[in-house]
Amino acid sequence: MNSISKPLLQWFDQHGRHSLPWQGNPANIYHVWLSEVMLQQTQVSTVINYFNNFIHHFPSLAVLANAGEDTVLAQWAGLGYYARARNLHKSAKIIEQVYQGVFPDNIKQVMALPGIGESTAGAILSISHNQNHAILDGNVKRVLSRYHQVKGHYGQAQTLKQLWVLAKQHTPNARNNDYTQAIMDLGATLCTRSNPDCGRCPVQQGCLAYQHKTQAEYPSPKPKKNKPSRSITMLVYQNKQGQVYLEKRPSKGIWGGLWSFKECEDSSQEVLRTIQQFDTNAHINRALQPIKHSFTHYHLIINPVVVDCSEQTRGFQSIRHLKVGVPTPVNKILAQLD
Numbered sequence: 552m553n554s555i556s557k558p559l560l561q562w563f564d565q566h567g568r569h570s571l572p573w574q575g576n577p578a579n580i581y582h583v584w585l586s587e588v589m590l591q592q593t594q595v596s597t598v599i600n601y602f603n604n605f606i607h608h609f610p611s612l613a614v615l616a617n618a619g620e621d622t623v624l625a626q627w628a629g630l631g632y633y634a635r636a637r638n639l640h641k642s643a644k645i646i647e648q649v650y651q652g653v654f655p656d657n658i659k660q661v662m663a664l665p666g667i668g669e670s671t672a673g674a675i676l677s678i679s680h681n682q683n684h685a686i687l688d689g690n691v692k693r694v695l696s697r698y699h700q701v702k703g704h705y706g707q708a709q710t711l712k713q714l715w716v717l718a719k720q721h722t723p724n725a726r727n728n729d730y731t732q733a734i735m736d737l738g739a740t741l742c743t744r745s746n747p748d749c750g751r752c753p754v755q756q757g758c759l760a761y762q763h764k765t766q767a768e769y770p771s772p773k774p775k776k777n778k779p780s781r782s783i784t785m786l787v788y789q790n791k792q793g794q795v796y797l798e799k800r801p802s803k804g805i806w807g808g809l810w811s812f813k814e815c816e817d818s819s820q821e822v823l824r825t826i827q828q829f830d831t832n833a834h835i836n837r838a839l840q841p842i843k844h845s846f847t848h849y850h851l852i853i854n855p856v857v858v859d860c861s862e863q864t865r866g867f868q869s870i871r872h873l874k875v876g877v878p879t880p881v882n883k884i885l886a887q888l889d
């Protein structure tokens with residue numbers, strides 16, 4: 552099999568992205584690691600601002616390891632998939648304690664850190680140390696599925712295995728770091744999810760999807776399942792100073808470790824019971840616009856209700872000077888209070 556690496560590297564030299572904020576020369580492994588974790592579920596254009604802000608607050612791995620979890624989550628808020636931030640923070644602590652603050656350069660040790668799979672570990676060591684590893688992130692899966700017309704969704708073990716074999720076959724020993732960046736760039740800029748720009752693609756010649764005009768059929772779509780919906784009421788307790796009550800969520804589960812309103816089942820009986828438990832003198836002021844938030848497995852419908860409380864101050868925070876991380880729907884509710 553002819554590797555795509557030669558034409559891809561030639562294209563990368565001219566058209567690849569060479570000035571992303573985490574692309575230092577030499578590469579800073581802390582920056583590479585952070586960017587790879589942020590890029591796991593998020594596009595480059597969104598990541599850039601979050602990355603710069605994060606580095607501003609946590610300029611080194613040691614600073615990150617010594618920061619409090621709330622401080623870390625506050626800088627991640629809005630980026631979603633918060634387990635990534637908690638794992639990043641846990642990993643920083645492990646690296647400080649076990650590896651004396653030096654990011655490991657052995658792939659098994661990197662993969663043993665919380666939240667890092669084979670592809671992310673490979674990308675980190677390839678980009679920062681030019682080690683010879685293959686990667687298989689979303690971009691690479693898309694490129695290889697089209698190039699080889701791989702049938703089946705990559706959520707299926709068999710398809711994933713096939714894609715790993717292909718990824719390893721294409722990955723060159725020389726300039727491994729550039730190739731890793733190049734194939735990610737190809738997927739992000741030309742071999743995009745819809746309307747791939749095959750006319751400018753450096754690997755067009757060998758691409759089966761291009762030859763058979765089947766680009767839209769690959770990667771095979773995920774078998775459809777209707778997502779269920781769940782609805783809850785969020786109780787926006789407000790005191791006389793206009794502050795709102797927020798509590799820290801458990802570290803496991805949705806929005807783990809972030810701060811949110813109290814919530815309960817979406818029934819008037821349950822709403823009244825929960826309010827009474829919180830403050831016997833509280834009363835409902837008004838309902839706000841419902842918010843729909845979609846997770847991977849279900850949709851969450853949030854019905855926010857503003858509740859006026861008596862003289863309480865404990866646990867209440869000023870909206871304008873929030874120092875804790877809150878999930879996106881909570882931010883949307885806070886915006887409705889302004």
Ligand code: SF4
Pocket residue numbers: 694697698741742743747748749752753754755758759760761766
């Ligand atoms: S030719 Fe088109 S479909 Fe094939 S890899 Fe290039 S951009 Fe993707």
